[in-house]
Amino acid sequence: MPFTPFHMGPGTAIKAITGRHFSLTIFGFAQVAIDMEPLIRIVRHDSVLHGFTHTYLGAFIIGSLTLFMGKFVCQWLLRTWNAIFNFKYLKWLQVNSHISWVAASTGAFIGTFSHVLLDSIMHADIQPFWPISPNNGLLNFIPGAWVYLLCTILGVIGLMSLFVIGLWNKWAIDIE
Ligand SMILES: [Zn+2]
Secondary structure (H helix, E strand, O other): OOOOOHHHHHHHHHHHHHHHHHOOOHHHHHHHHOOOHHHHHHHHOOOOOHHHOHHHHHHHHHHHHHHHHHHHHHHHHHHHHHHHOOOOOOOHHHHOOOOOHHHHHHHHHHHHHHHHHHHHHHHHOOOOOOOOOOOOOOOOOOHHHHHHHHHHHHHHHHHHHHHHHHHOOOOOOOOO
C-alpha cells in the first residue's frame, strides 16, 4: 500500500482532466486487485508484504487482468447503481455506465503502474524492477507523509473539479 484509498487521489485528478478517456472505477478496481497480495501477506504474518504484484512486471499482468475483468465488473456495478436510482427524483444521480476499451485500458494500466511507483517511494521491501534488478532507486525519494499529503490534495482537487464539471454539464455526471 500506501493505504489503498489514498491511491484514488491521483485517480480522481486524472479523471477530471481526461474525462471519458479514463475509467475511474477500473482505476479503483486495479488498486484493490494489486493490494490483495499485501493484504493476504499481512494476515499470514509474512516478513515481505510487497512481492510480485508490486513490480512493474506484476503491474503489467494485473493491469491486463484488470482490463478485461474490471470492464465487465465495473460496467455491471455502474448499471446496478443506475437501476437503484431509477426513480423520478433520483435520476440526477445516474451516471454513464459504458466504459470504452480506451478508458478501460488507461484506467487499468495507469492504475497499476502508478500504484507501484507510489508504493516504491514508501516501502523498503519493494523491488519494482524484479527480475532485472533488486534495486529500488525511488525508496524515500520524498518522505512518506508527503506522498499521503500529495494524494490527498490531488483527491480533493479532483473531486471538486469533477463536481464543478458535472454541474457545468447540467448534472451529466462522469465518474465511470
Ligand atoms: Zn500497494
